Amino acid sequence: MFSDGIRRALGPVLRTVANTAVEKAVAPQLQPAARAVANFAVSSFERGTSPLVALNPPPPPTPQVDGKLEAGDWLTVTVNDGVNQRKDAGKTSKLLTTFPRGTMLKIAAPPENGAVVQNNFVYVESNTGQKGWVFKDYVGEISAEVAEKALADELAKARAANHQTDAADAYQDIYVNQFDAEKQVGDETGRNANCGPASTLMALRNEGLVIPSIPDITHDGSAGADVQAVRYWGNSETDPATDGVTTNEAGETVYALGWENSQYTGFEDVSNAVAAAGGSSKDVSADSASIRKAIESGMSVVVSGTFVETPAQASEGSEDAEPVLKGDTWEQGGGATDHLVAVVGMEGDDFIICDPASDCGTPIQVSAAELDAFMRGNPGAIGISGPTPGPGSEA
Structure with missing residues (x-):
């Protein structure tokens, strides 16, 4: 006292x-x-009427609008027609894009650290990272708290639309995009039909299996090299014309891209690649209930399906007999039609899918009905386990 x-x-x-x-x-x-x-x-x-109090006051509330535009402040588009983002601070400058009403924009430091407001234009950055100038009178200030909540809501909606979930995110380390993989081995177009090798590779990774390198080709450590190795070990004995390798004029073994990587993979090819990686495979009935049992037993499953079908009411030879996108499965990526994906896990009654052509570039979570819809018209499934027990090991 x-x-x-x-x-x-x-x-x-x-x-x-x-x-x-x-x-x-x-x-x-x-x-x-x-x-x-x-x-x-x-x-x-x-x-002496009160005890000693802490001298540091509590933090102030989230700053509200104050009429001062500074880097780091948040704006929202306030006009119904949206606002144009331009390369420079002027109405005649190159148009970059148009942001619709309600878009959240963050004021950024402009090039050469000039003023954030010039000629009644303010320099902003979108949530996708695109920077440029927007007309100041078409945007208004909002608090950081409001902006962060709106962006979080926007992200949640986008993730839900893409079938992205926290449970699916846990498998990101095994995911391979077949088009990115193609570029990694030298084909800048990224075009291929390597959904089978890419899906097989993801299943192998999920089972702890490693595909051997292609003989006489130095492995550069990329996923593309692994995808190419899956194609090689899957096809080299049964169909060498599509094994993804060739010999150049110097007699060296090199990747054969283009046509060879544009040939579809069958389940026999998948089985060959699994054996080369030291795993085992078995046929699985192409329905969600059987695939669920295989997953729960510890397998990963490569599944065939398609994103298109002929409408049931179409008459033969008519225009409406042309295949259309299904409306009851997940989103088609990369223009894929007949397609292979890897089923690598479960989340409740849902399936975790690694679709190598997915536009979002992540594993996704889909329902049993969506998986069955995908298999409709091109059904098939093969379970992958690994590694294969050696002689004398317990089954």
Whole structure:
């Protein structure tokens, strides 16, 4: 306990410290109120009517709009027709894109660190990272709290539309995009029909299996090299013309891209590649219930299906007999029609799918009905386990 004399002596010191803390930690418009609270607390201490209080005031609330546009502040598009983003601060500058009403934009530091507002245009960055100038009168300030919530809601909606979930995200380390993989081995077009090798590779990874390198080709550590190796070990004995390798004029073994990688993979090819990786495979009935049992037994399953079908009511030879996209499976990626994917896990009653052509580039979570719909018209499934037990091992 402090004596009254000590309290009175400490009062001026505490008041100075409190006011200094307010000036450093509190926004200018909130300082009068914070200073009054601090002075009241010190006065109470001097009188001995209250215990010593903490001198650091609580953090101020999230800043609201203040009419000052600075880098890091958030804006939203306020006009119904949207706002154009331009390369430079002027109405005749090159048009980059148009943001619809309600789009969240963050003020960014412009090139060469100039003013964020020039010629009544403000320099902003979209949530996709695109920077440019928008007309100042068509946007309005919002608090950081409002912007963060809106962006979180927007991200959640986009993830749901893409079938992306936290459970599916857990398999990202095994995921391979077949088009990116093609570019990694030298085909800049990225075009291929390597859904089978890519899906097989993801199933192998999920089972802890490693595909051997192609003989006489140095493996560069990329997923593309692994996809090419799956094609080689899957096809080299049964169909060498589509094994993804050839011999150049110098007699060296090199990747054969283009036509060879545009040939579809069958389940026999998948089985050959699994054996080369030291795993085992078995046929699985092409329905969601059987695939679920295989997954629950510890397998990964490569599944064939298609994203298109002829409408049931179509008459033969008519225009409406042309195949159309199915409406009851997940989104088609990369223009894929007949297609192979890897089923690598379960989340409740849903399936975790690694679709190598998916536009979102991540594993996805789909329902049993969506998986069955995908298999409709091109059904097939093969379970993959690994590694294969050696002689004398328990089954």
